Amino acid sequence: MYQYVALAIFCMLRGANAQVTAQANVAPDLRECYTNPILLDRNNLPPPSIQTLVDIIQKIEDHPNVNVDLRMLAVLLLHTYRQDGIEYHAPESGTTSSSVLPFAPTFHAFYRHRLLLTKLIPNNHQALPNDTLPSTLKCALHHMLSTSVDARVRGDENTCGQNAEYRALRTPRAAGVADDVEVFVPVPSIEDTEYGQMRQFNPDAEVQFNVNSSPMRSARQLLGESTCPILDGVIHTSWGATSAGNVIAGIAAGAELQTVSLSDLTKGSVSTYENVQQTVQNLYPATLTGDLAEAVLIQGTRARTEITVGSSGNFNSSQARRFFMLSSRQNVEMTDPEIRGDIDGFILGNRMNNILQTFSTLKLSQLLDMYYSPRNGVFDASVRACNRRDLTTAILSDNALVTQTESFAAALNANMLLSGTITTGLTTLVTSAIRNFQSYTQSNMNDLTCSITESSSDIRYRTNLYIVLDATWPYATIYPAISYLVDSIEVGKFGSSVTLLSAFDGSVVVNKTFSPSDFYSEYTLLKHQSMMSGVNLETAYTNIRNIMQWSLQNETASNYVGGNSSVLLFLLNSGSIQNNQATFEQARQLNESVPDLRVLFATSTNQFDNLWNLVRDMHDDIHVISLTSTGVNVANILASVTNRILQANRRIINPLCNFEFNAGSSGIKQFDDFIDPGYIQFYAVSPNYFFGDNGNSKIRISRSTAGAGTLTVCYSRTIVQPRRNGTIIGVDDNLITCSDLASSSNVEINLQGACDGYSTIGSCPPMYISIQAVASTTSNAVCTDTRLCRFPYNLRYTVQIEDLQCFSSASSIGASVVAMIVAVFLMF
Known part of the structure; x- marks a missing residue:
């Protein structure tokens, strides 16, 4: 009782x-x-x-x-x-x-x-x-x-x-x-x-x-x-x-x-x-x-x-x-x-x-x-x-x-x-x-x-964004821009991550997080004021390269086959940025050791002459942004930056390859991914993984679960974000190959000879792949594992790699620099 x-x-x-x-x-x-x-x-x-x-x-x-x-x-x-x-x-x-x-x-x-x-x-x-x-x-x-x-x-x-x-x-x-x-x-x-x-x-x-x-x-x-x-x-x-x-x-x-x-x-x-x-x-x-x-x-x-x-x-x-x-x-x-x-x-x-x-x-x-x-x-x-x-x-x-x-x-x-x-x-x-x-x-x-709403983009951001921040930006000016980036790339449990680094030395200010609330709790006025002001690209690049290598080692340990893209964004406010030979060497090593990384610069003044040799695409990877303390019009000001981030396709990689040594074949490995009805997702396979003429190198995509609607797989060597034929204005249909993916079939992409005719890895284009959920039927719950699926109507598919290789692009940066010098000479 x-x-x-x-x-x-x-x-x-x-x-x-x-x-x-x-x-x-x-x-x-x-x-x-x-x-x-x-x-x-x-x-x-x-x-x-x-x-x-x-x-x-x-x-x-x-x-x-x-x-x-x-x-x-x-x-x-x-x-x-x-x-x-x-x-x-x-x-x-x-x-x-x-x-x-x-x-x-x-x-x-x-x-x-x-x-x-x-x-x-x-x-x-x-x-x-x-x-x-x-x-x-x-x-x-x-x-x-x-x-x-x-x-x-x-x-x-x-x-x-x-x-x-x-x-x-x-x-x-x-x-x-x-x-x-x-x-x-x-x-x-x-x-x-x-x-x-x-x-x-x-x-x-x-x-x-x-x-x-x-x-x-x-x-x-x-x-x-x-x-x-x-x-x-x-x-x-x-x-x-x-x-x-x-x-x-x-x-x-x-x-x-x-x-x-x-x-x-x-x-x-x-x-x-x-x-x-x-x-x-x-x-x-x-x-x-x-x-x-x-x-x-x-x-x-x-x-x-x-x-x-x-x-x-x-x-x-x-x-x-x-x-x-x-x-x-x-x-x-x-x-x-x-x-x-x-x-x-x-x-x-x-x-x-x-x-x-x-x-x-x-x-x-x-x-x-x-x-x-x-x-x-x-x-x-x-x-x-x-x-x-x-x-x-x-x-x-x-x-x-x-x-x-x-x-x-x-x-x-x-x-x-x-x-x-x-x-x-x-x-x-x-x-x-x-x-x-x-x-x-x-x-x-x-x-x-x-x-x-429906006229907006049918692409969901999935990126690991590393923001390298110049602390000379006033907090009231740069905070709205960073907030816009965090919202735009959909930082979240099932989406993108964000890491905040210092442009002074490349040190971590806010650790990598998939939680927007955690990021905002960490990045405050007090935290901003505690950062060292100024930009030292040589030191920042050196430490960032170590961070990226550590990340690759973690991916190797976890057998990571693919997922989010990787983008390194410098937000710089200082005047003339010093870029010497030592800085260029660090940038070259970063590009060699992390071939899937896209490096972008957004600066308050035109720094093209200082920064052009640090990026892969000097025309699209350097941006000038005019921010104000009122935070008005941030979306338009950063539109070119967010669009460039969106163009960085998700990765398919050989997890054994950290480019410090030749790791050899990946064997057969796979990962599952999910897509919302009515959306399309883009991937890229770097030529570092298939430069050699290996007849067994393949990418295989298959449906993991049944569900309403059709998945369409497209791939191309020239179109960065391929879609079904006829959907990209002005593009030759022959440049894109598409197949519908039934519940019991798969699409196999053979990479044998994919770099034939290219003398360097840097000149060989990646393999670009897209997966699109054509139907918009969402009346059923086909993905009931709430640990993996953002939405119950997500469609699951499997991406399998077979015998991807590991090749260094040591000569690619030098070749691209020579090409750019020749181009500048011819221009003038």
Whole structure:
């Protein structure tokens, strides 16, 4: 009997612990996010984006002590890391106390949040281990999931809304939708305290708060000082800024739908609204009706007859995103990011039953990754973020939305502090809110459509990128560029890796990582300032060559046959770069010993005359980039660099060959790779592996699993990224050979005599290969190994090598230099 009592007490304690984020103070496990100065500075946290969110969730899923399914993980994320409504409260004395944390969940979003966690999405007495995430990622996840508005004056209000890249994605408000703006006389401000300090991307731009702020809750939420307050709980996606907490809440509710009585939500109090439906389905308040009810109650108690929804804004930078700034301080109950999060959460929650029937062991990270992807969607090409507008129209019932909003408004009214009481006319206010919601989502939220999404590249980056950074770049200037590179090449568990090196000596600044959140946690302003400034190419090349040799030795030890391309990118800001004979010799040895490595230079000034002899292609491997501290137009500035990275094909190698000695034949070895439907992947086999006339040297490609659609294999000696005949304009069809790959067949590429007629390895072209998944059917889960497959509908294939050789290209660099000198002589 005693053991049952002990078990009951344990469950009660675990249950109580699981509800701490629903209490009216900052949860104990989250307090360091508001007390530690390093964690308070958002520049030290990974930027809020869908890539960061998916990456952090993957870390939780891969934790050895976490073994929960998608539904339970979504619930645990809400109960562990989400706490809506946390606001800063300036002490009346103007000074802080070490015994008082001047933050508390008092913003209006907290009351809905508390109902969700205690009544509508309860936790079954489980908790995540304390060591699940390091503090940096814990606080980053907390801020991505938790909705609140910070209206403190920051001092940068005159620059709000000047981000043209974001304004271009929005259209003006439709006529008839209210957007009241009140004008206030500026009031004096004081210097920031430790707790009040928040940083924008500019590390010198401090955030100020007003000591004369009204301590009244209603005054704070309605009369904020900043003309463009900060909305917390927002992540960046290609389809608009989105409130991630609402998305996760919709998934959690949809995975376990519940109908809760109104009396349970109102704590047994007598409802003053007799004609409302007496039950609430948890999916609605977790998403759409939660924010609609807030708007109805807050604006309705201010004697508004027309309820406004929608408030646009933008991130503080087009690339170095830290804060989402609203364009107005009024009517912030249902902002644009919250609308998107509500819709996305409702769409996914509404389909959770079908999704889990298709793949019962689907991971939460996979679900989010599929929904916020350019193609394919969640087992249905229509179920993705670019299609949210049409999906909302198709699945959302007007009657259900009205009745559910009325019911939850009645429930929230009994739990929320308001500046008045709505005695009659609730239905009229709800109808107004829903009418304006429907009008606003159809006319004002001009997000990217699926047709635009599908016109983007059908190539996924898979590269190991080594960035060699010149620390003379100002951090505020170079950080957006590096951030853009990390996002563009899809650094992630199933994608690319990034390593940061110093241009001063080639030393490692941030170790190789496949985690964007880990990279951003490491590369901070403090880390940048600790780097030695200047460029020493000779020393950098010497150490980089050692790093690359160490990498090749690891590949030999692990029997690595192929995969990501390798790109070394120098980001240089110094003036005239010194390039002497010793530097050239180190570059020559690097090219000889790592033939699959592509070396690129991106410089702030034209350094062509200094650097041309260090690259393989002097016309395409040296770029001039004009970066600014505002981070605007980074995508266009770096377009030539990212395109060149994309042209670096994935590798197929002889793993025994590190070019320090002739390792001989590879024998027969193979590796498996995966492709998304509708995408194409490119490989290259260096002539260093087949220069000799070996009749047994072959590459063989075969299907590893069945699945919808066809794989097409193409190869060429002259077209770097070959596609099926007729798909590359101006290219002779005879230069490309293509074959369809059935489930029981293979395509064999014979390399015998592939370098006949070429006197040096450097003059012999590689063998270029492509594999394309022609079909776009994604309705089945054909790849259920979540350790290997990014998406359940990935198609698996096998690349097998046979008797690849190992030849040094010692003479190739010298030959290419002679050829370039002759070319320059002839030119002049």
